[in-house]
Amino acid sequence: MNQTESTVSNHRLPRSQLIAFALPGFVGSFIFGPLGGILPTLYAKNFGIDLAFIGLILFASRFFDMATDPIIGHLSDKTKTRIGRRKPWIIAGSLISLLCVYRLFIPGEDPDGWYYLLWFMLLYLAWTMSEIPYNAWVTELTRDYNERTRIITFRNVSGAIGAIGFAAAPLLPVFSSGEMTFDVLKYVAWFVMIVFPLAVIIAMVWAPQGKHVAVTEKVSLSGLYDSVRSNRPFWAFALVFISFGLGTGMYGALKFMFLDTYLLIGNKVSYFLIANYAMALASMPIWLKLIYTFGKHRAWAASCVGIALFTIPMLAIPPGPGAFIPFLILSLLVGLAMGGGMVAPMAMLADLIDYDILKTGTNRAGSYFAISTMMVKANAAFGAAMGFWIIGWFNYDAQSKAHALDERIGLFLAFVILPAVFFLITGLIAWRFPINAKRQAIIARRIQQRAERAARTNPTQEHAPAS
Numbered sequence: 001m002n003q004t005e006s007t008v009s010n011h012r013l014p015r016s017q018l019i020a021f022a023l024p025g026f027v028g029s030f031i032f033g034p035l036g037g038i039l040p041t042l043y044a045k046n047f048g049i050d051l052a053f054i055g056l057i058l059f060a061s062r063f064f065d066m067a068t069d070p071i072i073g074h075l076s077d078k079t080k081t082r083i084g085r086r087k088p089w090i091i092a093g094s095l096i097s098l099l100c101v102y103r104l105f106i107p108g109e110d111p112d113g114w115y116y117l118l119w120f121m122l123l124y125l126a127w128t129m130s131e132i133p134y135n136a137w138v139t140e141l142t143r144d145y146n147e148r149t150r151i152i153t154f155r156n157v158s159g160a161i162g163a164i165g166f167a168a169a170p171l172l173p174v175f176s177s178g179e180m181t182f183d184v185l186k187y188v189a190w191f192v193m194i195v196f197p198l199a200v201i202i203a204m205v206w207a208p209q210g211k212h213v214a215v216t217e218k219v220s221l222s223g224l225y226d227s228v229r230s231n232r233p234f235w236a237f238a239l240v241f242i243s244f245g246l247g248t249g250m251y252g253a254l255k256f257m258f259l260d261t262y263l264l265i266g267n268k269v270s271y272f273l274i275a276n277y278a279m280a281l282a283s284m285p286i287w288l289k290l291i292y293t294f295g296k297h298r299a300w301a302a303s304c305v306g307i308a309l310f311t312i313p314m315l316a317i318p319p320g321p322g323a324f325i326p327f328l329i330l331s332l333l334v335g336l337a338m339g340g341g342m343v344a345p346m347a348m349l350a351d352l353i354d355y356d357i358l359k360t361g362t363n364r365a366g367s368y369f370a371i372s373t374m375m376v377k378a379n380a381a382f383g384a385a386m387g388f389w390i391i392g393w394f395n396y397d398a399q400s401k402a403h404a405l406d407e408r409i410g411l412f413l414a415f416v417i418l419p420a421v422f423f424l425i426t427g428l429i430a431w432r433f434p435i436n437a438k439r440q441a442i443i444a445r446r447i448q449q450r451a452e453r454a455a456r457t458n459p460t461q462e463h464a465p466a467s
Contacts (some may be wrong), residue, residue, distance in 0.1 A: 010148060013208070020206035021141070021151070022158035024094070029162030030129070030192050031101055035120075035421070037256040038180050038269075039104065040388075045260075046285045049113045051398060055388030058253065059381050063126035066374045068380070069132060075372025076133045077363070084209040085209075086133035086140075091370065093129025094200045098193050099101035100126055105189035107182070126377070136365035138334065141348045143444040145437045146292055149347045153288050156342040167273030179267040227360050228371065233434050234352050240429045241375045244304065244341070246306040247418050248372055249383020249421030251311065254415040261398050262411055263323040271324075280342060287339040292308045296344040297298070297349075297433030303340025304430065308423035310334045317415050348433065351440045358443050383422075390414040407417030441466060 034042075072089065079085045099124035107115065138151055168185045170177075228234060260266025273327045291299045310333040317330075318322045353368050394410025396403065403411070435443075 003112030013141060013151065017150060017207055018154040020160075020202050021137075022155040022415060023220070024196070024203050025159040026092070026162040026165075026198045027192060027196040029159050030126075030166045030188050031097065031123075032197075032358075033163055033166035033273075034180075034185060034188070035123075037253045039109060039185075040253065041048045041256045041398070042157060042182060042185075042386075043107075043111070043116050047107075047111060048399075049116065049411070050392075051388050051393040051396070053143035054116075055385040055392065057113060058388065059385035061117060061121040061124055063129055063378065064121050065229075066123055066264070066378045068128050069370040069374035072128050073132050073136070073364075073367040073371075073373075076136060077365065077367055080290045081317070083204065086137040087204050087209070089133040089206065091200060093126050093131070093133075094196060096126035096129065101189050101192050103137035105185040115183060115212050128373070132370045135346060135373070137370040139353050139363075139365040139432040143354060143447065144244050144327045145351065145440045145444070147349050149288060149291050149296065152347050153284055153343050157281060157284055158340070160277045160284070161377065163277040164274050165271045167277060170270045177267055178270060183379070186375075191223060206212040214296060227356050227362070227364060228368075230359070231356055232354065233355055233369070234431065236252065236433055237348060237352055237372070238375060238425055240300075240433070241372060242344075243422045243426040243429065244298060245375065245379025245465075246383040246386075247304075247307075247419040247426065249379060249381065249385075249420075250387040250414055251416075253418040254387045254411070256414075257391070258411060258415050259327070261396075261400070262408070263317060263319050263325050263327065264401060265321065265327070268324055272327060275328055275331045276335040276338070279332045282336040283336050283339035286299060287343050290340070291344060291347075295436045296348045297430050297436070300344035301342045301346070301431040303344070307334055307341070307429070309421040311416050311423075312335055312420050315412050325332050331463075345388065348435070351435050351443070354440065354443045354447060355435065357447050358450075383419075386418075387414040 042059065043049050044051060044054055076089050078086055078431050079088060102120050104123060135400040138148060138155075141151055164258050166188060168203075169175075169188055170180050172187070174187070175181075175184060256266065256269060259269050259272065287299055287303070289301070310330055314327065314330055317326050331422055349368065349372050350365075353363075353365050356368065357363055391407075391410045391414050396407045396410055396412075
């Protein structure tokens with residue numbers, strides 16, 4: 001890297017602080033591991049909830065969650081406490097999440113679709129209260145292009161380890177079948193309720209508060225609208241998020257359905273999830289080096305193209321016990337490609353927030369992460385709902401072990417073909433993203449210079465220099 005591409009500071013956070021910051025992501029994987037596809041499938045299989053209604057639940061709950069995102073982000077940006085802007089929201093959201101996890105994972109005798117809808121929506125609201133400030137916190141820990149990638153890598157490694165732990169839960173000796181069932185989720189729920197508060201406490205105490213850098217503290221919704229409207233790189237980023245969200249929404253929501261009701265190897269789901277996340281975890285150091293060499297946007301583009309190419313062969317796998325090995329191999333390859341998508345996007349968004357700070361002088365990190373999260377949720381919700389609607393339209397029977405041709409066509413279309421198209425579109429758009437390491441370094445230096453000038457002019461305001 002030449003001098004013009006160097007970062008504004010060589011500051012690196014101690015590894016102990018990064019681990020403390022990343023711990024909530026570890027337990028968060030036990031919460032969100034079942035939500036995308038496993039929990040809807042279990043509610044459909046065990047309680048007979050209609051697939052189309054499940055799709056409606058996913059759609060409605062995510063859009064309710066999406067509506068709350070900008071409110072939480074805006075309030076987070078305006079919050080001022082002794083422990084910072086972000087930590088109070090993380091604490092409150094985490095506590096509410098515990099009740100929702102208990103109700104969803106241990107549902108009782110005969111819950112209906114409305115029960116599932118209520119607690120699903122409340123869980124996403126609670127998680128929004130903690131997730132958006134948690135993401136915005138990254139931008140305040142450092143303004144360094146590569147250090148941000150390092151921080152997010154730590155957080156995602158923690159999340160991947162948690163995902164592996166969740167995937168391995170059915171393999172514990174207390175369970176006989178190895179299947180993902182409500183008995184397994186009961187144990188997961190109690191684990192979350194014990195460990196999650198401890199992880200949050202460690203993060204609040206040992207992870208640094210960060211520095212809120214801004215020239216002005218005027219944070220308003222009208223200013224946010226003007227900021228987003230004029231932030232052209234953000235709109236390029238939004239297109240990438242829309243396409244990626246649709247692909248991940250459909251693929252993630254139907255993966256367990258594909259394994260359990262079509263390939264008839266649902267009892268092996270833990271092995272596939274472990275292989276997928278273990279490979280993603282192992283590949284993160286490689287993706288980190290690729291990001292340092294080629295940039296975040298091009299690494300993400302390559303990741304998306306890889307996911308598309310490695311999911312398409314799943315169409316050729318015949319049902320039955322023989323499906324285990326080929327699907328395991330493809331799970332490893334998809335996990336390898338996933339690593340880049342788990343590191344690059346949030347680091348790119350942090351750079352876009354710097355661009356906005358340079359243009360407007362106002363730090364709207366919480367609001368920007370809220371908007372991006374809102375887009376991801378909206379498209380993931382639409383993607384998941386669209387997947388269930390498609391298989392419902394093709395009359396796919398989740399309680400049957402044999403499926404007619406039209407049922408299989410609907411499942412293939414919703415689980416593999418359309419997601420692969422969305423992933424390829426994502427890769428093409430991400431490749432041409434306008435902010436690279438050189439441009440971000442220039443932006444970060446100018447932000448620091450302006451903050452220092454503002455501090456000299458009005459020392460009573462909060463104008464901390466970039467770290």
